[in-house]
Amino acid sequence: MALLAVWWLSHVLNLLVVLIGLFLMLIVLIQRGKGGGLAGAFGGAGGSSAFGSRAADAFVKITLYLAAVWVLVIMIHVKVVKYDISEQQTVNQFEVPAAPAEKGGAAPGGQLPAPPS
Numbered sequence: 162m163a164l165l166a167v168w169w170l171s172h173v174l175n176l177l178v179v180l181i182g183l184f185l186m187l188i189v190l191i192q193r194g195k196g197g198g199l200a201g202a203f204g205g206a207g208g209s210s211a212f213g214s215r216a217a218d219a220f221v222k223i224t225l226y227l228a229a230v231w232v233l234v235i236m237i238h239v240k241v242v243k244y245d246i247s248e249q250q251t252v253n254q255f256e257v258p259a260a261p262a263e264k265g266g267a268a269p270g271g272q273l274p275a276p277p278s
Contacts (some may be wrong), residue, residue, distance in 0.1 A: 174238040179233045188227060192220045 171238070171241050174234060174241060177234050178231065178238060181227060183233060185224065185231060186221060188224050188274050194225070
């Protein structure tokens with residue numbers, strides 16, 4: 162659990178999730194449409210690919226593996242954030258509360274009480 166206590170790990174995982182997500186969107190947009198779909202709606206050629214017909218199989222594999230890595234990174238990120246929150250709650254739980262001021266003692270804030278009139 163010492164690895165999860167690193168403060169910057171959550172930020173790195175956030176960046177990784179965003180970058181993998183953007184790359185996943187790019188890969189999906191590059192793929193050849195199977196049935197026209199959105200490419201056909203905008204007048205694009207639904208059946209042709211700029212990378213050839215063999216590239217479609219590679220893009221499908223890349224998409225599947227990248228999606229699996231993206232989900233795995235998100236699950237790790239959830240665990241890290243949950244660990245960080247529970248760690249903060251544990252630290253706050255063990256803080257010693259200030260003792261209440263007694264009559265005639267020092268007032269809260271370290272000031273002396275006003276003299277009786």
